[in-house]
Amino acid sequence: MEYLFVFFLLAGAFVVVSMRRSRKRRSPLPPGPKAIPIIGHMLMMDRLTHRELAKLANVYGGLLHLRLGFLHTVTVSTPEMAKEVLQVQDSLFSNRPATIAIAYLTYDRADMAFAHYGPFWRQMRKLCVAKLFSRKREESWASVRDAVGTTILSLAAKAGAPVNVGELVFGLTMNITLRAAFGAQSKENEEEFIAILQEFSKLFGAFNIGDFIPWLKWFDLNGVNKRLRKARSALDAFIDKIIDEHRRNPKEADSADADMVDDMLAFLGTDTQGGYLRLTEDNIKAIIMDVMFGGTETVASAIEWALAEMLRSPEELERVQAELEQVVGFDRMVHESDLNNLPYLKCVVKETLRLHPPIPLLLHETAEECTVAGYTIPAHSRVMINAWAIGRHKSSWKDADTFLPARFATGGHEAGIDFRGNFFEFIPFGSGRRSCPGMQLGLYTLELAVAHLAHCFNWELPDGMKPTELPMDDVFGLTAPRASRLVAVPTPRLSFELLSA
Numbered sequence: 230m231e232y233l234f235v236f237f238l239l240a241g242a243f244v245v246v247s248m249r250r251s252r253k254r255r256s257p258l259p260p261g262p263k264a265i266p267i268i269g270h271m272l273m274m275d276r277l278t279h280r281e282l283a284k285l286a287n288v289y290g291g292l293l294h295l296r297l298g299f300l301h302t303v304t305v306s307t308p309e310m311a312k313e314v315l316q317v318q319d320s321l322f323s324n325r326p327a328t329i330a331i332a333y334l335t336y337d338r339a340d341m342a343f344a345h346y347g348p349f350w351r352q353m354r355k356l357c358v359a360k361l362f363s364r365k366r367e368e369s370w371a372s373v374r375d376a377v378g379t380t381i382l383s384l385a386a387k388a389g390a391p392v393n394v395g396e397l398v399f400g401l402t403m404n405i406t407l408r409a410a411f412g413a414q415s416k417e418n419e420e421e422f423i424a425i426l427q428e429f430s431k432l433f434g435a436f437n438i439g440d441f442i443p444w445l446k447w448f449d450l451n452g453v454n455k456r457l458r459k460a461r462s463a464l465d466a467f468i469d470k471i472i473d474e475h476r477r478n479p480k481e482a483d484s485a486d487a488d489m490v491d492d493m494l495a496f497l498g499t500d501t502q503g504g505y506l507r508l509t510e511d512n513i514k515a516i517i518m519d520v521m522f523g524g525t526e527t528v529a530s531a532i533e534w535a536l537a538e539m540l541r542s543p544e545e546l547e548r549v550q551a552e553l554e555q556v557v558g559f560d561r562m563v564h565e566s567d568l569n570n571l572p573y574l575k576c577v578v579k580e581t582l583r584l585h586p587p588i589p590l591l592l593h594e595t596a597e598e599c600t601v602a603g604y605t606i607p608a609h610s611r612v613m614i615n616a617w618a619i620g621r622h623k624s625s626w627k628d629a630d631t632f633l634p635a636r637f638a639t640g641g642h643e644a645g646i647d648f649r650g651n652f653f654e655f656i657p658f659g660s661g662r663r664s665c666p667g668m669q670l671g672l673y674t675l676e677l678a679v680a681h682l683a684h685c686f687n688w689e690l691p692d693g694m695k696p697t698e699l700p701m702d703d704v705f706g707l708t709a710p711r712a713s714r715l716v717a718v719p720t721p722r723l724s725f726e727l728l729s730a
Contacts, residue, residue: 259294259303259604261285269296271441278705279589282306283618292602298441301610306618308625308654313601314593314612315653319661320346324594326611328440330432333457334464340515342523346596346662354666357516360492361409362667372408373674374565376401377681381562384686384719385728391691395533395714398678402529405674409524410517411471412488421467426521428460434706468514489517520667522707527587528671530710532678534585535577537715538632540688541699545634549574550722553684559723562730563680568673571680576634576641578676579655582620582648584632586657587671589617589709593663616656617709625654685728686719 262285264270273295276285282304285293291307305311314322323346327338335343341357344350364370380401384392407419435453439446449455471490480491493516496508539546552573557563568574591614598608606612621629627642636643646652649668650660658665665671682688690699702712721728 256600256603256605258301259292259601259606260289261294262289264296267298268442269298271297274436277302279615279617279709280705282590282613282615283621286615286618292604294604298438299443300441301607302613303606303610304613304615306615307622308619310602311614311619311656311660312653314614315650315656315660318599318601321596321599322593322612323662324596325663326592326594328433329437329446330435330453330457334429334432334461335515335518336461336511338515339509339511340519341666342519353512353516356496358666361489361516361520362670364669369409369670370673372405373670373677376404376408377674377678378562379404380678381681381685382729384682385721385725388686388719388721391716391718393714393716394536395529395711398532399525399529401532401678402525402674406521406524408488410489410520412486412490418467418471422521425460425463425467426525428456428463429518430522430526430707432456432460464514464518468517469510472510472513489520523665523667524671524674526708526710528674530708531578531581531585531587531675532682533711533715535581535675535679536682536688536717537699537701537711538581538584539577539683540690540715540717541696541701542632543696545577545632546683546688549577549683550687553680557684560727562723562727563677563684565673565677568676568680571676573634573638574676574680574683576637578672578679579637579648580632580634582657583626583655584620584630585703585709586616586620587708589615589705591616591656591659591663614656614659616659619654619656622654685721685723687722689718689720691716691718 262270262273265272274297276282277295282293283306286304286306291305291310293304293306295302295304305314325343325345327335327343331343332338338344341350341353344353362369380397383397403419403423407422411418432453435456436451437446437453438448438450472494475490475494479494480487484491490513493508493513497510497513498507539549552571553563556570557567593612593614595606595608595610595612599606620626623629627636635641637646638644646655648655648657650656650658650664653660658668690696700711700713703709704712
């Protein structure tokens with residue numbers, strides 16, 4: 230009891246001092262619900278989803294403040310506020326927040342996604358863009374084409390029967406990223422790595438009281454710390470084995486069949502770019518996890534949402550198929566060179582990304598105290614850019630909640646808007662310094678997969694389900710996939726000889 234009394238006494242004193250300091254600020258904190266002493270808004274933790282935060286923004290405005298324990302959290306939900314944070318004051322918001330779990334599982338921010346902005350991060354990003362995501366890196370792009378071909382062949386064998394599209398496209402993107410990262414691997418290795426990835430995903434989202442009340446971080450109340458140590462140990466063992474195999478069979482980093490591990494090993498223990506970047510094995514492991522998380526669930530979710538939206542609006546699927554028939558015809562498969570000649574397909578992809586951004590809440594952190602729209606944002610605040618709410622902002626989009634790909638077509642209401650970071654009403658890949666470095670490869674996978682699925686097959690909902698009956702709920706996490714997997718029935722549009730070629 231004495232320890233609890235001392236804890237609450239010190240906590241109360243801390244809150245009083247913090248409140249006095251806050252009064253000395255030149256400007257107030259952004260508006261938000263009334264906070265409870267010490268715990269702040271922690272009772273609202275279950276409402277910190279993209280949908281619930283959008284509802285709070287309708288009440289308190291595009292810049293919303295919440296205090297979770299001792300952690301200041303600011304949510305940005307309008308294009309105007311997003312521009313202020315991601316462009317006008319980008320340098321102050323270029324850090325990433327990391328929970329206790331994320332810091333531990335990324336080897337104390339040894340990766341690119343969560344490393345603080347600075348010389349190390351800049352050189353790491355430059356290396357990743359040049360070596361891992363570049364259009365010149367043929368192995369990554371070939372893995373996309375091969376995996377899509379394998380998926381089409383698998384679907385052809387199941388023609389006429391209901392197919393779990395969600396599981397199918399997750400397997401597709403997992404195969405792409407596994408091959409790009411490790412090269413050819415055994416089925417046992419793939420299953421082992423998927424199990425590790427799934428545990429990491431659970432731990433990234435697990436509640437840890439120490440993230441919000443630092444004094445309690447050593448109290449492993451729900452066994453998270455023990456799971457963290459076990460998960461990282463499993464990753465160490467798995468990737469150490471992969472690295473040893475690559476060392477026994479080395480390849481030139483720029484060779485056509487080099488994978489990600491080959492490329493990274495070329496920089497192991499070597500100073501590059503003026504001595505700012507010296508890669509360690511921890512860097513290699515952490516970057517691999519970045520790519521696996523960034524390139525698997527996000528892209529798979531986008532493919533599944535695109536097909537779901539077209540099944541819910543069959544006229545849109547018919548329009549895409551008519552374009553494919555005109556450009557590609559029925560005597561061959563879609564080629565990479567066809568993609569730039571399929572403008573309406575690209576409109577469908579853009580509209581899917583508007584309604585279902587791969588990561589609904591883009592996380593940033595303030596490097597120092599700053600002022601936005603007349604409000605003070607404390608140093609080290611967690612800043613969440615609600616890309617989902619911004620993509621559905623009623624003042625920016627006509628019929629904001631409706632799937633209308635034609636809005637992006639020539640003559641459409643939003644024909645000139647793109648998602649590369651210059652239009653702050655449409656930021657599925659973020660904007661500024663911390664925008665997604667793998668956007669080009671991810672977009673290529675998305676477009677090629679959707680094009681093949683629409684060109685090779687007609688699609689129907691199972692058991693006589695009407696398009697309007699298809700559920701479109703999502704579930705919140707690091708991504709926002711469908712709450713229930715999409716199940717649909719494919720019927721071949723091309724000959725079996727073409728599909729199996």
